[in-house]
Every structure is written in C-alpha cells, then in structure tokens.
Amino acid sequence: xxxxxxxxxxxxxxxxxxxxxxxxxxxxxxxxxxxxxxxxxxxxxxxxxxxxxxxxxxxxxxxxxxxxxxxxxxxxxxxxxxxxxxxxxxxxxxxxxxxxxxxxxxxxxxxxxxxxxxxxxxxxxxxxxxxxxxxxxxxxxxxxxxxxxxxxxxxxxxxxxxxxxxxxxxxxxxxxxxxxxxxxxxxxxxxxxxxxxxxxxxxxxxxxxxxxxxxxxxxxxxxxxxxxxxxxxxxxxxxxxxxxxxxxxxxxxxxxxxxxxxxxxxxxxxxxxxxxxxxxxxxxxxxxxxxxxxxxxxxxxxxxxxxxxxxxxxxxxxxxxxxxxxxxxxxxx
Ligand code: PEP
Ligand code: MN
Numbered sequence: 588x589x590x591x592x593x594x595x596x597x598x599x600x601x602x603x604x605x606x607x608x609x610x611x612x613x614x615x616x617x618x619x620x621x622x623x624x625x626x627x628x629x630x631x632x633x634x635x636x637x638x639x640x641x642x643x644x645x646x647x648x649x650x651x652x653x654x655x656x657x658x659x660x661x662x663x664x665x666x667x668x669x670x671x672x673x674x675x676x677x678x679x680x681x682x683x684x685x686x687x688x689x690x691x692x693x694x695x696x697x698x699x700x701x702x703x704x705x706x707x708x709x710x711x712x713x714x715x716x717x718x719x720x721x722x723x724x725x726x727x728x729x730x731x732x733x734x735x736x737x738x739x740x741x742x743x744x745x746x747x748x749x750x751x752x753x754x755x756x757x758x759x760x761x762x763x764x765x766x767x768x769x770x771x772x773x774x775x776x777x778x779x780x781x782x783x784x785x786x787x788x789x790x791x792x793x794x795x796x797x798x799x800x801x802x803x804x805x806x807x808x809x810x811x812x813x814x815x816x817x818x819x820x821x822x823x824x825x826x827x828x829x830x831x832x833x834x835x836x837x838x839x840x841x842x843x844x845x846x847x848x849x850x851x852x853x854x855x856x857x858x859x860x861x862x863x864x865x866x867x868x869x870x871x872x873x874x875x876x877x878x879x880x881x882x883x884x885x886x887x888x889x890x891x892x893x894x895x896x897x898x899x900x901x902x903x904x905x906x907x908x909x910x911x912x913x914x915x916x917x918x919x920x
Contacts, residue, residue: 588649590640591650592623612631654847659807668818672789673765685711685881688713690726691716692892694739697736700714707902714736749764752769777809780809821853823855823859866900885905886900
C-alpha cells in the first residue's frame with residue numbers, strides 16, 4: 588500500500604504517521620521527493636482501513652498495490668485447487684455438471700429428476716430445501732424434509748448432493764450433504780461464512796447480485812480464514828440495467844477469476860438468464876470460457892414447478908445441453 592502525503596507535511600507529522608503505522612505492525616519506506624513524500628507500507632496491509640488513512644489531515648491519497656485477499660490469491664498458491672465430492676472433481680482441469688430442480692418438491696419429483704440427470708451424465712444433484720424467496724408468501728422450500736428427500740435421491744442414484752444453507756442454526760441437517768451452497772443473497776453474510784469456514788465441507792459460494800469479483804474473493808477469504816479451503820466460486824449473473832434477462836451473465840468473470848485465484852469457478856446460466864431457451868446457449872458459452880463446472884436447473888414438469896419454472900429445463904432439454912457442453916469441452920483440448 589502506498590500513501591502520498593500532502594505538500595507541506597512536516598518531518599514531525601510524517602514521523603507521527605510512521606509511528607501510527609508501526610503500531611499496526613507495518614514497516615514504512617519513506618521516499619522524499621522535491622514536491623511530495625510517498626510512504627510505502629510494508630507488511631500485512633489487509634487490516635489497514637484505507638478510508639481512515641486517506642482521511643488523515645496530511646494524507647493526499649492511498650493506493651493498494653497488492654490484493655487484500657491472501658489465501659484465495661493465486662500469487663501465493665499457483666496451483667489450481669481441486670475440490671472432490673464423491674467421484675466428482677471440480678477444478679484443475681476437472682469439470683463437473685450439477686443438475687436438478689430449483690427446489691425439492693416431493694419424493695417422486697426429486698427421484699425422477701435425479702435419475703434422469705444421472706442418465707444424461709450429470710455428476711452432482713442439486714435441489715433447494717431452504718429457499719431464499721423475494722416474497723415471504725412464495726414457497727419457502729421443504730426445509731429439513733427436503734434434505735431427507737435429497738439424501739434418498741443420493742442413495743437411489745449414487746450422485747453427491749448440493750443444497751443451500753440460509754442460517755447456520757440448521758447446519759446439523761447438512762451433515763450428509765456433499766456441498767453446501769451459499770446463495771447470492773448470502774454472499775456477504777459474514778457470520779455465516781465464518782461458521783462455514785469452521786467446517787470441512789465443500790462450499791459453493793455464489794456471487795451476489797451486485798457484488799464485484801473482488802468482493803466475491805473477500806467472501807471466499809472469510810471462509811478460508813477459518814480453515815476451510817474447499818471452496819468453489821459460482822458466477823450466476825449480476826444486476827444491470829438490462830431487463831430482457833433475469834440477470835446479466837458476466838462470463839468474463841471466469842477467466843478473470845482464474846487469473847486472480849486458484850479456486851474452481853462454476854457458472855449458473857439458469858439464474859443468470861431466467862429463461863429456459865437461453866440456458867443452453869449460455870451453458871455452451873460458459874464451457875467455452877473455461878468454467879470448471881456448470882449448474883443447471885432441471886424439472887420433470889417445469890410448468891408446474893413451485894419455483895423458477897420459467898428457467899427450468901426438461902430432462903430431455905438437459906440431455907441435449909449436456910451433449911453440447913461436452914462437445915465444446917472436447918473441442919477446447
Ligand atoms: C439457487 O441456486 O437456487 C439460488 C437461489 O440461486 P442464487 O442464490 O444464485 O439466486
Ligand atoms: Mn432457482
């Protein structure tokens with residue numbers, strides 16, 4: 588981090604600031620020019636409040652020269668992280684297809700969808716049990732009973748399962764869940780992230796509706812700072828001024844994140860587009876962008892789905908999508 592001091596700062600004022608920084612365990616390199624003095628802060632600057640430093644009377648400007656995320660940073664961990672769940676691996680050249688309904692609705696529904704997506708080649712089954720809905724009057728999910736049905740589908744098909752957590756008080760219910768999803772709305776629920784960091788469970792962390800990639804990485808850092816390094820990042824579209832799609836799929840997030848971090852990066856084209864007919868083209872594009880996996884919502888009867896029917900694919904549509912994605916992946920190597 589670099590702090591540029593205002594013209595006219597006295598040596599005493601500079602020394603006072605240097606001592607203030609030293610109390611934060613930072614060494615300071617002072618470079619005195621004819622016009623301005625520049626301080627180079629050496630040490631762990633991730634705890635420095637840039638705004639506070641910048642607001643000091645004698646400070647003209649402050650600039651970060653290294654990223655505040657350390658454990659997620661590729662600079663300090665050049666090799667790709669590979670997250671393993673059951674037989675499925677994600678990252679480091681391994682690709683996983685996650686598929687299943689937005690919400691678990693009944694035993695018949697989840698078993699039917701699980702069997703179908705497995706037959707088409709999906710590696711992991713998804714299904715929401717705790718649903719973060721915009722309206723409190725909308726279907727909120729089957730909660731604990733939904734997780735039980737997912738576990739039945741896991742037993743019937745052998746597919747590992749992923750489902751979303753909304754509140755840490757329900758963590759016990761996730762004991763046999765293979766990947767815990769943190770949804771877009773909870774990306775910055777820091778208490779939740781910290782508690783999940785104390786577990787060893789793989790976590791799929793979705794990008795918030797209006798969050799930058801740096802903020803996504805800082806949220807991953809919250810989980811990692813507590814000891815859990817099994818994190819998969821997921822781009823699921825962000826809010827823009829565009830209204831033709833539910834969100835705007837920021838596919839450049841995939842190569843950008845691959846450069847910044849060693850963590851695997853998945854894409855969810857279902858929530859990004861909100862429309863079933865747009866899901867396959869964007870899944871194909873996600874595969875081409877180098878994603879380590881894709882998550883697709885599939886329902887046995889989309890028109891009757893209790894949640895996100897408009898963006899859900901039928902099993903037959905998913906089968907066609909998966910073939911296209913595989914073809915793209917083969918073309919890339
Ligand atoms: C979901 O995957 O079911 C979901 C709610 O996604 P998001 O958090 O991305 O909206
Ligand atoms: Mn959904």
